[in-house]
Amino acid sequence: MFREVEAAVIAAGIQHGASHTEVIVSEDGQCTVIEIGARLAAGHIGVLIQHALGIDVWAALLDVALGRSAALAPTTRGYATVRFVTSSCDGRLMSAFGFPKTGPGVPFVRWRATIGGLVHGPGANRHRLGAFVVTGAEAEEAEERADTLLRRVRIHIDRTPENTSQVRPASTSAIAP
DSSP states (O other): OHHHHHHHHHHTTOOSSOOEEEEEEOTTOOEEEEEEESSOOSTTHHHHHHHHHOOOHHHHHHHHHTTOOOOOSOSOOOEEEEEEEOOSSSEEEEEEEOOOOSBTTBOEEEEOOOTTSEEOOSSSGGGOOEEEEEEESSHHHHHHHHHHHHHHOEEEEEOOHHHHTTOOOOOOTTTOO
């Protein structure tokens, strides 16, 4: 798989910087590259790397872009995981409780939604209401704590017709030929 990804990245002309490449591997092991982006992966991957391994991905990318050696050696050996808060349906966000705050073992928290604002059910990254990162010395520790914190989050969505009629699914018709 690595050979196919490397060949695709080289063919795309990416020489210095990040590359997010998605592949499909068939049951017989055939690898097909389906997407290449000259960027970091989404989903707070850079934040996870920073808090699990102590690597400042953004500084490393800047160093590479400026022709300098990047500091990519881990300075710590831990684990990090992310949890996303989503609405189960379209509507208006009426309340949200139990969202964690930053502190020991929770280095990153971002709430994006507005009480009273329109929200969408899950379907795209932009529909996420918020996210938080949990760290731990062991993978299981981080995962279990993140799941526990996520179970504490409570949101109330008003699904009345006047609220859901204003929520429209994304359309590509304006950009697709």
